[in-house]
Amino acid sequence: MFGTVACGVWIAAAAISPSEVVSLPGDAAYGGGDKVGSQLVAATYNAGEGPGIWIxxxxxxxxxxxxxxxxxDNQAGRxxxxxxxxxPGENAISVVGVNGQGAPGVLVQIDDLDKSYYSGSAWKAKPTVGNNSWKNKGRDLSQWGGATTLNYASNKLPSGAALTGFAANTQAKWIWSGAETDPTAVLLFTFNVKAEGFGANTTGGDAGNIVIASDTATIRKHMQSNDxxxxxxxxGTYDFRKFVDAATSAANSGWTWCKSSCGNTVNSNNTFYRISFTQNSCSGLSEQTTMVSAGEIKSWSNWITTKGNKSLVGMGRGANMRGxxxxxxxxEGAKNNIYRNLALYDVNPHLIEGGDGLEVSGSGGKEVENMWFDHISYKWISDGMDLEYxxxxxxxxxDYDGSNEYNCYYYDPYMHLVETAxxxxxxxxxxxxxxxVPKVTSEADGxxxxxxxxxxxxVDYNHWHVxxxxxxxxxxxxxxxxxNYVKNPQIQVAGKDAYSLIKFKNTTVTGAKxxxxxxxxxxxxxSAFNDNVFTPSYSYELRGNSSLPTDLPKLVGVGGRYGKMPEYNQAFGLSNKAASVSMTAPAAGAKFDVGATVTLKADAKDNDGSVKSVAFYVGNTLVGSATSAPYQVDASGLEPGVYSAxxxxxxxxxxxxxxxxVTFSVEGTAYPEVVKCGGGSSSQSINLGEPIVDFCYTWSGxxxxxxxxxxxxxxxxIDKANRKISISGTPAEAGEFAFTVTATNNDSTFVKSGRIVVTDPNAPASSSSAKPASSSGEFVESSSGMTPIAQRVNRAxxxxxxxxxxxxxxxxxxxxGYxxxxxxxxxxxxxxxxxxxxxxxxxYLQ
Known part of the structure; x- marks a missing residue:
């Protein structure tokens, strides 16, 4: 609030009124003494732009x-x-809700990569607890009842005030314990991030520690550990590439890189490169090729073997790993591994059979057990994603994009070789x-x-066999x-030999050549194949078939619905993080006299950019902002009460x-005040049948x-929650109407007044409405209402x-007051x- 004086006329913004602020419980059973902090939180995007929790x-x-x-938080509605x-695994969400002034409730939306979870009847609740074991994984919920879903709209608080800034179009419901009179409610929800299907038993590194690895060497070290x-x-984006001479590297393994012209292909200016798994010979290849000489081409894949029981997880909207x-x-001990929220790209895209981005390789009698690859983006990969034994x-x-501008055909030749799986x-x-997409075999030694x-x-366009x-x-x-949905298969949708069975079930094929x-x-x-095949022993959820082309591309790959395939030459480095900010004034628990100015201060720091502004809020009201250090604003006009800033x-x-x-209080006695707002004047003259120009008043104290x-x-x-009176409509009668808006408190009264003059143009002149007392129509605001300027200058x-x-x-x-x-x-x-x-x-001064 601000105030200036000129010729006895006061102009003031509305005062800041206290709203509901609670005291969070100090008892350890309800989280008293806990400090905010988690390895899983990283502010690299704003609300709704990545996975997270709204509350x-x-x-x-x-x-x-x-x-x-x-x-x-201790502020209602923030x-x-x-x-x-x-x-991956169990995610135990817990909320301690605190009831301040009645009509309590908690509203929560949890956004993961491809789906959201909402507060509602699936949550558990108790009004009291004896310890804090409820907040941990593996908690026993057998003695917990269901949360009560409250019958309040999600765009308002249960107390009736408007709610702004929550997730758009949320399906979340306000919840509480069994009685709205309960002073606290402990609310629990558990969801599991796990695979559907044959890989459902994969747990990855869930039994071990959680580490953060922000460089390629540290990532590799942990993936090859025995833990x-x-x-x-x-x-962010990480460069794993290791550049070597392709011909020399192949020769060291007893192989040979071979080449030929691309000829009359889409990318005819490129060169065709394919490896021969024999030494110093290209004769085993069907293409007419010659040997590649040392120094002619580079390869840059970084082949890393892994141990077992690992979860490699990209944070936030994901991690991009090049090469x-x-x-x-x-x-080598690989088993029970999870790869999630990663982009794997640029593994020798100019070469044929020059390496996978992600592969599983067992052998007959020694198969790899339990794997889950989830939300992976895959592009510019020489040899696909092979899954063997x-x-x-x-x-x-x-999200597998086979387009490749670095080979002859614009498409990666191989996607998935699946053997004994x-x-x-x-x-x-x-x-x-x-x-x-895929090629599936059963090997004799399996x-x-x-x-x-x-x-x-x-499947959206396939050049050869799906x-x-x-x-x-x-x-x-x-x-x-x-x-499934197959669009634009160019040659063959499916092929099988005498020892294989394929069943097409509820699948759409469109645009087949x-x-x-x-x-x-x-x-x-x-006709599509309809053989008798196995019935899955696991449960799974089917989507609407017709919506697959529309919905699925938005949900897959790194970042899910929030991410995208990286550019080929995307810049390396970590994603930008939001600046840090902490309140430094007022001190927690500070007390101020009514009428005093409260200075709000904050420290702000940005390690990978610069601070643009710091905005300060008292309750849910924006007080002001600062664009340079020291970051501070002054708040005044605060009525008596407790505030959270x-x-x-x-x-x-x-x-x-x-x-x-930070919580502070203002002490003393408040007195009423009314302030006009809105575009319309408080002194209007109109003809009967015309609407007034809308205006409003706000009040405080x-x-x-x-x-x-x-x-x-x-x-x-009258909007009591926002302390506002809105005035509108079309008068249905002629005359001069002197109105008042009277605010009363503490034996004091504050009055605003004005006039609306309504003239009936069809009435005789002698009966027309009276004119306003001041021909200028200009009024100044005073505690006794709207006073004509001509009257105010009388100094009697x-x-x-x-x-x-x-x-x-x-x-x-x-x-x-009087x-x-x-x-x-x-x-x-x-x-x-x-x-x-x-x-x-x-x-005078006093």
Whole structure:
């Protein structure tokens, strides 16, 4: 609030009124003494731009994830968003809700990469607890009842005030314990990030420690350790490439790089390079090729073998890894690994069979067990994603873009070679593929035949064969192709030999170039295969088939619905982080006299950019902002009560972050005040049948506010939550209407007045409405209403003072009333005494 004085006219913004502020419990059973902090929080995006948790309470709260305190607030209605990385496995969400002034409730939305979870009937609740074991993973919920879903709209607080800034179109419901009179409610929700399908038993590094690895060497070290570990890779782009001479490197392994012209192909200016797995010879290749000489071409894949029980997880919207080839090999101990929220790209895209980005390689009798690849973006990969001799693997939400401008054909020639595997492909988006989507075989030395379940997947353009299946007489390959969508297959949708079975179920194929796109052991046919194959033993969720082309591309790959495939030459480095900010003044628990100015200060720092501004809020009201250090603003006009203040820092890239709260109080007695707002004047002259120009009043320091004297047809809408009266409508009667808005509190009254003159143009001249008292229509605002300027300049004095107004030394109103208070509202005030006629009798300091 600000105030200035000029010729006796006061202009003031609305005072700041206290709203609901609670005291968070100090008992350790409810989180007392816990400090905010989690490895999983990294502010690299704003609310709604990545995974995280939205929360607001009508009262206060503490928010936990797997035992770590993520955020706490004591201000009703203040929305926070916590940017989060959710781990594979159990995610235990806990909220301690605090009831302040009745009508409590907590509203929560949890956004993961491809889905959201909402507060509602699935949550558990208790009003009291004896310890804090409820906040940890593995908690026992058998004695917990269901949370009560409250019947309040999600765009308002249960107490009735408007709610702004929460997640748009949320499905979250306000929840509490069984009775709204409960002073606290402990609210719990658990969701599991886990694979559907054959890889459902994969746990990765869940049994071990969580580490953060922000460079390639540290990532590699942990992936090759013998420990169970979850490796969090901060959001950003990492360069794993190791440049070597391709011919020399191949020769050291007894292989040979061979070349030929691309000829009449899409990319005819490129050169065709393919490896021959013989030494110093290209004769084994079908193409007419010659040997590549040393020094002619480079390769740059970084082939890294891994150990078992690892979770490699990109934080936030994901980690981009350029040039890496993760190899999970059984004879090196690879098993039970999870790769999530990663982009793997640029593995020798100019070469054929020059390395995978992610592969699984076991052997007969020594298969790799339990793997899960989730939300992986995959592009410019020489040799696809081969999955060989693996038992129990799921590949989900994979975004595989086979387009490749660095080879002859514009498409990577290989996508997936699947050998002797129990494998689920779920919610996969293959596009611009050449073939092997996938190619499935059962090898003679394998311990079992291949069983592959592909569902909810979308193939958008395939140049050669989509599915190929082959088996052995004693090991028949089985493929269940369920609820998929294949668009624009150019040659063949599916082919099989005599020892393989394929079942197409609820699958759409559109735009096929061939009228007989299915090949049954050498014979082409028009109808899809409908063989008897295995029935999955696991549960899974099917999407609407027709919506797969629209919905699936938005959910797959690194970052899920928030991420995208990296550019080929994307800059390396960590993503920008929001600046840090902390309140430094006022001190927690500070007390101020009514009328005093409260200075709000904050420290703000940006390690990878610059601070653009720091905005300060008292409650949910923006007080002001600062654009340079020292970051501070002054707040005045605060009515008596308890307040909670925060600072919000915004950096040069637009990233914002909110500070922890600080609580202070204002003590003393408040006096009523009414301030006009809105575009319309409080003195209007219109013709009958015309609407008035809408205007409004706000009030502060009042227990009751009464508008009266308005003509029929004009409505006065009172918004108690925002302390605002809105005036609008079309008068239904002619005449001169002197109205008032009266605010009363503490035996003091503040009155605003005005006039609406309505003239009936069809009435005789003698009966027309009276004119306003002041022909100029100009009024000044005073404690006794709207006084014509001509009357105010009359300086006649009377012996008796009829009215008092008091202001602080900056001219901000502190008091208005008919009786001078015994105690001054501030240590030093300006007193203005008025006569019964409304004239200023005297001014003085006291």
């Amino acid at each position: 607001v309470a009508d009262g206060g709260y503490r928010l936990y994830h797997n035992g770590a305190l993520l955020a706490e 929305v926070r968003f916590v940017p989060m990385t959710f781990l 169970a570990v979850t490796i969090l890779v901060p959001e 890496v080839s993760w190899s999970n090999r059984s004879y 693996v038992k129990g693997i799921t590949v989900s939400y994979l 129990q494998l689920t492909f779920a919610n996969v988006y293959w596009h611009n593929s050449f073939g092997r 311990s079992y035949a291949s069983m592959v379940h592909i569902y909810n997947s979308y 599915i190929d299946a082959s088996g052995k007489s004693d090991k028949k390959t089985q493929v269940l192709y369920e609820n 061939s009228s007989t796109p299915y090949n049954n052991n050498g014979t082409s046919q028009a 925060v600072a919000v820092v915004t950096d040069n890239s637009g990233l914002s972050q909110m500070s922890a709260f 009042a227990e009751t506010v009464v508008p009266e004297g308005f003509p029929t047809g004009v409505t006065t809408s 004095t009377e012996a008796e003072t009829a009215y008092y107004r008091m202001f602080d030394m900056q001219g901000r109103p502190l008091f208005a 009786k001078k208070p015994a105690k001054m509202p501030a240590a030093r005030v300006i007193v203005v005494e008025y006569t019964t006629a409304g004239s200023i009798k005297c001014r």
